[in-house]
Amino acid sequence: MSKGSPRIMILYASYGNGHLQVSHAIESELRRRGMNDVVLLDLMAEAYPLMYEINKFVYMQCFKNIPQVYGWIYNKTKHMQSDSPLGNLLHCLGMTKLKEYLLNEKPDLIIHTFPQAAVPLLARQAVNSPRNVTIITDFDLHGRWLHPGVDRYYVATDDLKSEAIDRGICSERIIVSGIPLMPLFDEPAEQLSGLPDGLTLDPDRKTVLLMGGAYGAMRNCDEICKQLSLEPDLELVIVCGRNDALCRRLTSLFKDHSNVHVLGYVNQIFVLMKYSSCIITKPGGITLSECIACSLPLFLYSPVPGQEHGNALYFEGKGAASISYEPEELVRQICYLVRNPEAVNATRNRMKSLHKPKAAEKIVDDLFENLLHLNTELLGV
Numbered sequence: 001m002s003k004g005s006p007r008i009m010i011l012y013a014s015y016g017n018g019h020l021q022v023s024h025a026i027e028s029e030l031r032r033r034g035m036n037d038v039v040l041l042d043l044m045a046e047a048y049p050l051m052y053e054i055n056k057f058v059y060m061q062c063f064k065n066i067p068q069v070y071g072w073i074y075n076k077t078k079h080m081q082s083d084s085p086l087g088n089l090l091h092c093l094g095m096t097k098l099k100e101y102l103l104n105e106k107p108d109l110i111i112h113t114f115p116q117a118a119v120p121l122l123a124r125q126a127v128n129s130p131r132n133v134t135i136i137t138d139f140d141l142h143g144r145w146l147h148p149g150v151d152r153y154y155v156a157t158d159d160l161k162s163e164a165i166d167r168g169i170c171s172e173r174i175i176v177s178g179i180p181l182m183p184l185f186d187e188p189a190e191q192l193s194g195l196p197d198g199l200t201l202d203p204d205r206k207t208v209l210l211m212g213g214a215y216g217a218m219r220n221c222d223e224i225c226k227q228l229s230l231e232p233d234l235e236l237v238i239v240c241g242r243n244d245a246l247c248r249r250l251t252s253l254f255k256d257h258s259n260v261h262v263l264g265y266v267n268q269i270f271v272l273m274k275y276s277s278c279i280i281t282k283p284g285g286i287t288l289s290e291c292i293a294c295s296l297p298l299f300l301y302s303p304v305p306g307q308e309h310g311n312a313l314y315f316e317g318k319g320a321a322s323i324s325y326e327p328e329e330l331v332r333q334i335c336y337l338v339r340n341p342e343a344v345n346a347t348r349n350r351m352k353s354l355h356k357p358k359a360a361e362k363i364v365d366d367l368f369e370n371l372l373h374l375n376t377e378l379l380g381v
Contacts, residue, residue, distance in 0.1 A: 005034065005035055005036060005037045006035065006037065006108040006109060006372050007037045007038075007039075007105060007106060007107040007108050007109075008030060008035060008037065008038045008039075008107060008108065008109045008110075008111065009038075009039050009040075009041055009101070009105060009107040009109070009110045009111070009130075010023045010026060010027060010038065010039070010040045010041070010110075010111045010113065011041050011042075011043050011110060011111065011112050011113065011114060011116060012040060012041070012042055012113045012114050013042060013043070013044055013045075013114040013116070014042055014045060017286075018137055018284050018285055018286035018287075019113045019114045019137060020040075020113075021181075021182070021286050022113045022135055022137050022179060022180050022286065023040050023111075023113050024040075024182070025180035025181055025182050025183075025359075025360045026111060026113075026135070026180050026360055026363065026364070027040060028182065028183070028360070029180070029183075029360040029361060029363075029364045030364060033364060033368070039105065039107075041101065043097065043098060043114075043116060044116070046097055046101075067304040067305050067306070068305055070304065070305065070306050071304065071305020071306045071309065072305070073306075074142065074305065074306035074307060075305070075306070077142070077143065077144070078141075078142050078143055079143050079167075080143040080144065081143065082143070082146060082147040082148065090116075090144060102129075102130070107130045108130055108131070108372065109130055109131050109132070109133070109367065109371060109372060110130050110131070110132040110133075111132075111133055111134075111135065112132065112133065112134040112135065112150075113134075113135050113137055114137075115134075115142065115144040115145040131151045131152075131371045131372075132149070132150055132151055133150065133151055133152040133153070133154065133367070133371065134147075134150050134152070134153050134154070135154045135177075135179070135180065135363065136153060136154065136155050136156065136160065137179055137285045137286065138156075138285040138307050138310070138311060139156050139157060139160065139285055139288060139310070139311045139314045139315070140307045140309075140310025140311050140314060141160055141163050141164060141167075142307065143167070146164065146167055146168075146169060148168070148169075150173070151173065151371060152173055152174075152175065152366070152367075152370075152371065153169060153173060153174045153175070154175050154177040154359075154362075154363050154366075155174060155175070155176055155177070156176075156177075156178055156179050156285070156289065156356070157176065157314075157354065157356075158176050159314070160176075161174045161176050175362070175363070175366055176356065177356060177359045177362045177363050177366075178289065178355070178356025178357070178358075178359035178362070179285060179286060179289040179356075179359055180359045180360035180363060181286070181289055181290060181293060181359065181360070182270075183360075184268070184270050185270050185290060185293040185294070186293065186357055186358055187270075194268055194271055195271055195272070195275070196263055196266055196268075196272075199237070199261055199263070201235060201237075201275060202235050202259070204233075205233055205234055205235040205259065206233060206234055206235065206277040206278075206338040206339075207234075207235045207236075207237060207275060207276045207277050208228060208234055208235065208236050208237070208276065208277065208278055208279075208280065208334060208338075209237050209239070209272055209273065209276040209278070209279045209280070209296075210224070210225065210228075210236060210237070210238045210239070210279070210280040210281075211239050211241075211279065211280065211281040211282065211287070212225075212238050212239065212240055212241075212243070212246060212250075218280075218282070218301060218302075219301070219302050220301075220302075220326075220327050221246070221250075222249070222250070222253065223327045224280070224301070224327045224330060224331070225238060225250065225253070225254065225260065226253075227327055227328070227331045228260075228331055228334070229254060229257050229259060229260050231331070231335060232259075233338075233339070234259065234334075234335075234338070235259045235260075235261070236259060236260045236261065237261045237263065237272060237276070238250055238260070238261065238262045238263065239263050239264075239266050239269065239272070240262065240263065240264055240265075241264070241265055241266075242264070242265050244264070247262060247263075247264045250262045269290070270290065270293075270294065273290060273291065273294040273296050274294050274296075276296060277297070277338050277344070278296065278297040278298070278299060278334060278337060278338060279291055279296050279297070279298060279299065280299045280300075280301055280330065280334075281298065281299075281300065281301075282300070282301075282303065282304070282308060283298075283300045283303050283308045283309075283311040283312040283315065283321070284308065284311070285307075285311060288311060288315060289359075291351070292320075292351050292354050292355045293355060293357070295348040295351045295352055295355075296351070297320075297321075297337060297344065297347045297348065297351070298315060298320060298321035298322070298351075299321070299322050299324065299330060299333060299334055300312045300315070300316075300321050300322070300323050300324075301323075301324055301325075301330055302324075302325050303323065318350060318353075318354060319346075319347065319350045320347060320350045320351045320354060322337075
Protein backbone atom coordinates (compact mmCIF):
# COMPACT_ATOMS: atom_id res chain seq x y z
CA MET A 1 0.00 0.00 0.00
CA SER A 2 1.16 3.54 -0.71
CA LYS A 3 2.55 5.55 2.16
CA GLY A 4 0.08 8.02 3.63
CA SER A 5 -3.33 8.21 2.03
CA PRO A 6 -4.03 5.17 -0.17
CA ARG A 7 -4.48 5.70 -3.89
CA ILE A 8 -7.93 4.74 -5.10
CA MET A 9 -9.12 4.44 -8.70
CA ILE A 10 -12.83 4.30 -9.57
CA LEU A 11 -13.70 2.79 -12.96
CA TYR A 12 -17.01 3.75 -14.57
CA ALA A 13 -18.64 4.03 -17.99
CA SER A 14 -20.73 6.86 -19.39
CA TYR A 15 -23.47 4.64 -20.86
CA GLY A 16 -26.25 6.64 -19.25
CA ASN A 17 -25.46 8.56 -16.08
CA GLY A 18 -25.99 5.99 -13.33
CA HIS A 19 -22.48 4.52 -13.12
CA LEU A 20 -20.99 8.00 -12.89
CA GLN A 21 -23.47 9.05 -10.16
CA VAL A 22 -22.47 6.05 -8.06
CA SER A 23 -18.79 6.82 -8.67
CA HIS A 24 -19.28 10.41 -7.49
CA ALA A 25 -21.17 9.25 -4.40
CA ILE A 26 -18.28 6.96 -3.42
CA GLU A 27 -15.70 9.60 -4.28
CA SER A 28 -17.55 12.15 -2.13
CA GLU A 29 -17.61 9.78 0.85
CA LEU A 30 -13.92 8.90 0.45
CA ARG A 31 -12.95 12.57 0.34
CA ARG A 32 -15.15 13.27 3.37
CA ARG A 33 -13.04 10.68 5.22
CA GLY A 34 -9.80 12.39 4.22
CA MET A 35 -8.98 10.18 1.20
CA ASN A 36 -7.86 12.78 -1.33
CA ASP A 37 -5.87 10.56 -3.68
CA VAL A 38 -8.90 9.43 -5.72
CA VAL A 39 -9.15 9.33 -9.51
CA LEU A 40 -12.14 8.49 -11.72
CA LEU A 41 -11.50 6.74 -15.03
CA ASP A 42 -13.89 6.03 -17.91
CA LEU A 43 -11.74 3.12 -19.04
CA MET A 44 -13.40 2.25 -22.34
CA ALA A 45 -13.59 5.89 -23.44
CA GLU A 46 -9.87 6.28 -22.71
CA ALA A 47 -8.81 2.99 -24.27
CA TYR A 48 -10.86 3.10 -27.48
CA PRO A 49 -12.20 6.66 -27.95
CA LEU A 50 -13.49 6.22 -31.51
CA MET A 51 -14.83 2.69 -31.04
CA TYR A 52 -16.35 3.74 -27.72
CA GLU A 53 -18.37 6.55 -29.30
CA ILE A 54 -19.56 4.21 -32.06
CA ASN A 55 -20.49 1.50 -29.55
CA LYS A 56 -22.24 4.02 -27.33
CA PHE A 57 -24.28 5.30 -30.29
CA VAL A 58 -25.21 1.77 -31.37
CA TYR A 59 -26.10 0.83 -27.78
CA MET A 60 -28.37 3.86 -27.37
CA GLN A 61 -30.06 3.30 -30.74
CA CYS A 62 -30.71 -0.37 -29.93
CA PHE A 63 -31.98 0.59 -26.50
CA LYS A 64 -34.41 3.14 -27.95
CA ASN A 65 -35.42 1.75 -31.34
CA ILE A 66 -35.01 -2.03 -31.27
CA PRO A 67 -35.25 -2.91 -27.57
CA GLN A 68 -36.29 -6.50 -28.34
CA VAL A 69 -32.86 -7.10 -29.90
CA TYR A 70 -31.12 -5.53 -26.92
CA GLY A 71 -33.23 -7.64 -24.54
CA TRP A 72 -32.55 -10.83 -26.49
CA ILE A 73 -28.78 -10.27 -26.29
CA TYR A 74 -29.00 -9.41 -22.58
CA ASN A 75 -31.01 -12.50 -21.73
CA LYS A 76 -28.88 -14.82 -23.87
CA THR A 77 -25.71 -13.67 -22.08
CA LYS A 78 -27.21 -13.23 -18.60
CA HIS A 79 -25.76 -16.46 -17.22
CA MET A 80 -22.44 -16.39 -19.07
CA GLN A 81 -19.37 -17.52 -17.12
CA SER A 82 -16.36 -15.26 -16.69
CA ASP A 83 -14.09 -17.88 -18.26
CA SER A 84 -16.30 -18.47 -21.30
CA PRO A 85 -14.95 -17.23 -24.67
CA LEU A 86 -17.36 -14.25 -24.62
CA GLY A 87 -16.65 -13.52 -20.96
CA ASN A 88 -12.89 -13.53 -21.54
CA LEU A 89 -13.26 -11.26 -24.58
CA LEU A 90 -15.42 -8.70 -22.77
CA HIS A 91 -13.27 -8.64 -19.65
CA CYS A 92 -10.07 -8.18 -21.68
CA LEU A 93 -11.31 -4.97 -23.27
CA GLY A 94 -9.27 -1.99 -22.15
CA MET A 95 -6.54 -4.14 -20.60
CA THR A 96 -3.60 -2.44 -22.34
CA LYS A 97 -4.72 1.05 -21.34
CA LEU A 98 -5.51 -0.11 -17.82
CA LYS A 99 -2.06 -1.67 -17.45
CA GLU A 100 -0.57 1.68 -18.44
CA TYR A 101 -2.66 3.48 -15.81
CA LEU A 102 -1.73 0.95 -13.14
CA LEU A 103 1.97 1.42 -13.85
CA ASN A 104 1.66 5.22 -13.69
CA GLU A 105 -0.87 5.64 -10.88
CA LYS A 106 -0.02 2.56 -8.76
CA PRO A 107 -3.41 2.47 -7.02
CA ASP A 108 -3.91 0.46 -3.84
CA LEU A 109 -7.57 -0.17 -4.60
CA ILE A 110 -9.75 -0.20 -7.72
CA ILE A 111 -13.52 0.20 -7.47
CA HIS A 112 -15.71 -0.91 -10.39
CA THR A 113 -19.13 0.64 -10.92
CA PHE A 114 -19.41 -0.93 -14.38
CA PRO A 115 -19.13 -4.65 -15.31
CA GLN A 116 -15.59 -4.58 -16.66
CA ALA A 117 -13.21 -7.09 -15.08
CA ALA A 118 -9.86 -6.36 -16.72
CA VAL A 119 -8.40 -5.69 -13.25
CA PRO A 120 -8.72 -9.24 -11.86
CA LEU A 121 -7.31 -10.58 -15.12
CA LEU A 122 -4.29 -8.31 -14.76
CA ALA A 123 -3.95 -9.31 -11.11
CA ARG A 124 -3.05 -12.82 -12.22
CA GLN A 125 -0.04 -11.42 -14.04
CA ALA A 126 1.25 -8.98 -11.43
CA VAL A 127 2.91 -9.05 -8.05
CA ASN A 128 1.46 -6.72 -5.41
CA SER A 129 -1.55 -6.04 -7.61
CA PRO A 130 -4.22 -3.68 -6.24
CA ARG A 131 -7.27 -4.97 -4.41
CA ASN A 132 -10.41 -4.62 -6.51
CA VAL A 133 -14.10 -4.44 -5.65
CA THR A 134 -17.33 -4.17 -7.61
CA ILE A 135 -20.46 -2.15 -6.81
CA ILE A 136 -23.37 -3.72 -8.71
CA THR A 137 -25.62 -0.86 -9.81
CA ASP A 138 -28.73 -2.87 -10.78
CA PHE A 139 -31.35 -5.01 -9.08
CA ASP A 140 -31.04 -7.64 -11.82
CA LEU A 141 -27.85 -9.71 -11.94
CA HIS A 142 -26.06 -10.22 -15.25
CA GLY A 143 -23.11 -12.60 -15.53
CA ARG A 144 -20.84 -9.86 -16.80
CA TRP A 145 -20.67 -8.42 -13.28
CA LEU A 146 -19.21 -11.63 -11.85
CA HIS A 147 -15.58 -12.69 -11.81
CA PRO A 148 -13.75 -14.93 -9.30
CA GLY A 149 -10.88 -12.45 -9.05
CA VAL A 150 -12.99 -9.67 -7.52
CA ASP A 151 -12.20 -9.25 -3.81
CA ARG A 152 -15.55 -7.81 -2.74
CA TYR A 153 -19.05 -7.29 -4.14
CA TYR A 154 -21.46 -4.65 -2.87
CA VAL A 155 -25.07 -5.36 -3.84
CA ALA A 156 -28.47 -3.71 -3.46
CA THR A 157 -30.51 -6.51 -1.87
CA ASP A 158 -30.36 -9.79 0.00
CA ASP A 159 -31.95 -11.41 -3.05
CA LEU A 160 -29.01 -10.31 -5.22
CA LYS A 161 -26.58 -11.71 -2.69
CA SER A 162 -28.40 -15.06 -2.75
CA GLU A 163 -28.33 -15.13 -6.54
CA ALA A 164 -24.60 -14.31 -6.64
CA ILE A 165 -23.94 -17.13 -4.17
CA ASP A 166 -25.94 -19.50 -6.38
CA ARG A 167 -23.66 -18.49 -9.25
CA GLY A 168 -20.53 -19.42 -7.34
CA ILE A 169 -19.46 -16.26 -5.50
CA CYS A 170 -18.36 -16.88 -1.89
CA SER A 171 -20.85 -15.46 0.64
CA GLU A 172 -18.13 -13.73 2.69
CA ARG A 173 -17.17 -11.63 -0.33
CA ILE A 174 -20.66 -10.16 -0.80
CA ILE A 175 -21.91 -7.22 1.26
CA VAL A 176 -25.54 -6.07 1.07
CA SER A 177 -24.94 -2.32 1.14
CA GLY A 178 -27.58 -0.82 -1.12
CA ILE A 179 -26.63 1.34 -4.12
CA PRO A 180 -24.67 4.50 -3.20
CA LEU A 181 -26.50 7.80 -3.59
CA MET A 182 -25.51 11.38 -2.88
CA PRO A 183 -25.94 12.24 0.83
CA LEU A 184 -28.96 14.53 0.40
CA PHE A 185 -31.15 11.51 -0.34
CA ASP A 186 -30.78 10.59 3.32
CA GLU A 187 -32.07 14.00 4.49
CA PRO A 188 -35.71 14.28 5.70
CA ALA A 189 -38.03 16.23 3.40
CA GLU A 190 -38.70 18.94 5.99
CA GLN A 191 -35.02 19.90 5.95
CA LEU A 192 -34.98 20.39 2.19
CA SER A 193 -35.83 23.49 0.24
CA GLY A 194 -35.19 24.85 -3.19
CA LEU A 195 -37.84 23.79 -5.68
CA PRO A 196 -36.80 24.78 -9.20
CA ASP A 197 -37.24 28.49 -9.93
CA GLY A 198 -40.82 29.40 -10.78
CA LEU A 199 -42.30 26.10 -9.63
CA THR A 200 -45.05 26.24 -7.01
CA LEU A 201 -46.88 23.07 -6.06
CA ASP A 202 -50.57 23.16 -5.14
CA PRO A 203 -50.99 21.51 -1.70
CA ASP A 204 -54.58 20.53 -2.59
CA ARG A 205 -53.43 18.36 -5.50
CA LYS A 206 -51.41 15.16 -5.65
CA THR A 207 -48.12 15.73 -7.47
CA VAL A 208 -47.19 13.22 -10.18
CA LEU A 209 -43.54 13.42 -11.22
CA LEU A 210 -42.76 12.19 -14.73
CA MET A 211 -39.16 11.60 -15.83
CA GLY A 212 -39.59 11.98 -19.56
CA GLY A 213 -36.18 12.73 -21.04
CA ALA A 214 -34.05 9.63 -20.48
CA TYR A 215 -32.66 8.08 -23.69
CA GLY A 216 -34.67 10.39 -25.92
CA ALA A 217 -38.27 10.49 -24.72
CA MET A 218 -40.60 8.14 -22.92
CA ARG A 219 -42.85 6.26 -25.34
CA ASN A 220 -46.34 7.85 -25.61
CA CYS A 221 -45.11 10.71 -23.43
CA ASP A 222 -47.47 13.30 -24.98
CA GLU A 223 -50.53 11.09 -24.60
CA ILE A 224 -49.68 10.18 -21.00
CA CYS A 225 -49.34 13.85 -20.12
CA LYS A 226 -52.59 14.76 -21.89
CA GLN A 227 -54.56 12.16 -19.98
CA LEU A 228 -53.06 13.11 -16.63
CA SER A 229 -53.67 16.82 -17.28
CA LEU A 230 -57.42 16.07 -17.41
CA GLU A 231 -57.47 14.83 -13.81
CA PRO A 232 -58.46 17.89 -11.69
CA ASP A 233 -56.96 16.57 -8.44
CA LEU A 234 -53.56 15.86 -9.97
CA GLU A 235 -50.61 18.15 -10.64
CA LEU A 236 -48.07 16.96 -13.19
CA VAL A 237 -44.38 17.87 -13.10
CA ILE A 238 -42.50 16.73 -16.21
CA VAL A 239 -38.69 16.61 -16.12
CA CYS A 240 -37.27 16.54 -19.65
CA GLY A 241 -33.61 16.50 -18.65
CA ARG A 242 -31.32 17.56 -21.48
CA ASN A 243 -33.93 16.72 -24.11
CA ASP A 244 -34.51 20.28 -25.31
CA ALA A 245 -36.82 19.27 -28.17
CA LEU A 246 -39.14 17.42 -25.79
CA CYS A 247 -39.10 20.34 -23.37
CA ARG A 248 -40.06 22.84 -26.08
CA ARG A 249 -42.82 20.60 -27.44
CA LEU A 250 -44.42 19.92 -24.08
CA THR A 251 -44.10 23.53 -22.97
CA SER A 252 -46.04 24.61 -26.05
CA LEU A 253 -48.58 21.80 -25.70
CA PHE A 254 -49.43 22.56 -22.06
CA LYS A 255 -48.92 26.33 -21.90
CA ASP A 256 -52.58 26.81 -20.92
CA HIS A 257 -52.69 24.05 -18.29
CA SER A 258 -52.11 25.41 -14.79
CA ASN A 259 -51.69 21.89 -13.39
CA VAL A 260 -48.84 20.90 -15.74
CA HIS A 261 -45.26 22.09 -15.19
CA VAL A 262 -42.57 21.34 -17.78
CA LEU A 263 -38.95 21.49 -16.63
CA GLY A 264 -35.65 20.92 -18.39
CA TYR A 265 -32.58 19.65 -16.56
CA VAL A 266 -33.00 19.66 -12.77
CA ASN A 267 -29.93 19.62 -10.51
CA GLN A 268 -31.68 18.73 -7.27
CA ILE A 269 -34.11 16.04 -8.37
CA PHE A 270 -34.30 14.70 -4.81
CA VAL A 271 -36.30 17.79 -3.78
CA LEU A 272 -38.96 17.05 -6.41
CA MET A 273 -38.98 13.38 -5.42
CA LYS A 274 -39.47 14.19 -1.74
CA TYR A 275 -42.44 16.45 -2.50
CA SER A 276 -44.16 14.18 -5.05
CA SER A 277 -46.94 11.66 -4.45
CA CYS A 278 -45.63 9.21 -7.08
CA ILE A 279 -43.27 8.97 -10.04
CA ILE A 280 -43.46 7.68 -13.62
CA THR A 281 -40.03 6.61 -14.77
CA LYS A 282 -37.79 4.09 -16.49
CA PRO A 283 -36.47 1.44 -14.10
CA GLY A 284 -32.76 2.18 -14.04
CA GLY A 285 -30.94 0.97 -10.93
CA ILE A 286 -29.98 4.43 -9.64
CA THR A 287 -33.40 5.98 -10.19
CA LEU A 288 -35.04 3.05 -8.40
CA SER A 289 -32.66 3.47 -5.45
CA GLU A 290 -33.46 7.18 -5.30
CA CYS A 291 -37.19 6.41 -5.22
CA ILE A 292 -36.65 3.86 -2.44
CA ALA A 293 -34.79 6.50 -0.41
CA CYS A 294 -37.76 8.85 -0.83
CA SER A 295 -40.41 6.11 -0.29
CA LEU A 296 -41.85 7.34 -3.58
CA PRO A 297 -44.44 5.00 -5.20
CA LEU A 298 -43.23 3.84 -8.60
CA PHE A 299 -45.03 3.54 -11.92
CA LEU A 300 -42.77 1.90 -14.47
CA TYR A 301 -43.89 2.51 -18.02
CA SER A 302 -42.92 0.19 -20.86
CA PRO A 303 -39.62 -1.09 -19.42
CA VAL A 304 -37.08 -2.05 -22.06
CA PRO A 305 -36.25 -5.79 -22.26
CA GLY A 306 -33.02 -6.52 -20.43
CA GLN A 307 -31.92 -5.16 -17.06
CA GLU A 308 -34.77 -2.59 -17.04
CA HIS A 309 -37.36 -5.34 -17.37
CA GLY A 310 -35.58 -7.40 -14.72
CA ASN A 311 -35.48 -4.43 -12.36
CA ALA A 312 -39.16 -3.71 -13.00
CA LEU A 313 -40.25 -7.29 -12.33
CA TYR A 314 -38.27 -7.33 -9.09
CA PHE A 315 -39.97 -4.18 -7.78
CA GLU A 316 -43.39 -5.31 -8.95
CA GLY A 317 -42.85 -8.62 -7.15
CA LYS A 318 -42.04 -6.73 -3.96
CA GLY A 319 -45.26 -4.71 -4.24
CA ALA A 320 -43.26 -1.48 -4.62
CA ALA A 321 -44.08 -0.66 -8.27
CA SER A 322 -46.71 -1.02 -10.96
CA ILE A 323 -45.82 -1.85 -14.58
CA SER A 324 -47.89 -0.69 -17.54
CA TYR A 325 -47.57 -0.58 -21.32
CA GLU A 326 -50.45 1.68 -22.42
CA PRO A 327 -51.28 5.26 -21.31
CA GLU A 328 -54.83 4.35 -20.21
CA GLU A 329 -53.56 1.54 -18.01
CA LEU A 330 -50.91 3.81 -16.48
CA VAL A 331 -53.34 6.63 -15.68
CA ARG A 332 -55.80 4.17 -14.18
CA GLN A 333 -53.09 2.76 -11.90
CA ILE A 334 -52.02 6.24 -10.76
CA CYS A 335 -55.53 7.48 -10.06
CA TYR A 336 -56.36 4.39 -8.03
CA LEU A 337 -53.25 4.69 -5.88
CA VAL A 338 -53.17 8.42 -5.13
CA ARG A 339 -56.88 8.44 -4.25
CA ASN A 340 -56.49 5.60 -1.76
CA PRO A 341 -54.41 6.64 1.28
CA GLU A 342 -54.25 3.07 2.60
CA ALA A 343 -52.78 1.85 -0.70
CA VAL A 344 -50.25 4.71 -0.67
CA ASN A 345 -49.15 3.92 2.88
CA ALA A 346 -48.85 0.21 2.11
CA THR A 347 -46.70 0.92 -0.95
CA ARG A 348 -44.48 3.35 0.96
CA ASN A 349 -43.98 0.79 3.73
CA ARG A 350 -42.97 -1.88 1.24
CA MET A 351 -40.46 0.55 -0.27
CA LYS A 352 -39.06 1.34 3.18
CA SER A 353 -38.41 -2.36 3.67
CA LEU A 354 -36.12 -2.25 0.60
CA HIS A 355 -34.23 0.84 1.74
CA LYS A 356 -30.55 0.48 2.62
CA PRO A 357 -29.60 3.97 3.87
CA LYS A 358 -26.10 5.44 3.75
CA ALA A 359 -24.81 2.85 1.28
CA ALA A 360 -21.69 4.86 0.44
CA GLU A 361 -20.78 5.04 4.13
CA LYS A 362 -21.25 1.28 4.56
CA ILE A 363 -19.06 0.53 1.56
CA VAL A 364 -16.27 2.88 2.64
CA ASP A 365 -16.42 1.51 6.20
CA ASP A 366 -15.93 -2.00 4.85
CA LEU A 367 -13.12 -0.88 2.55
CA PHE A 368 -11.29 0.75 5.46
CA GLU A 369 -11.74 -2.16 7.83
CA ASN A 370 -11.25 -5.17 5.58
CA LEU A 371 -9.36 -4.19 2.42
CA LEU A 372 -7.34 -1.08 3.22
CA HIS A 373 -7.02 -1.85 6.95
CA LEU A 374 -7.35 1.79 7.93
CA ASN A 375 -8.21 2.97 11.42
CA THR A 376 -10.98 5.55 11.02
CA GLU A 377 -10.20 7.09 14.42
CA LEU A 378 -6.66 7.87 13.32
CA LEU A 379 -8.11 9.56 10.26
CA GLY A 380 -10.29 11.75 12.45
CA VAL A 381 -13.65 10.47 11.11
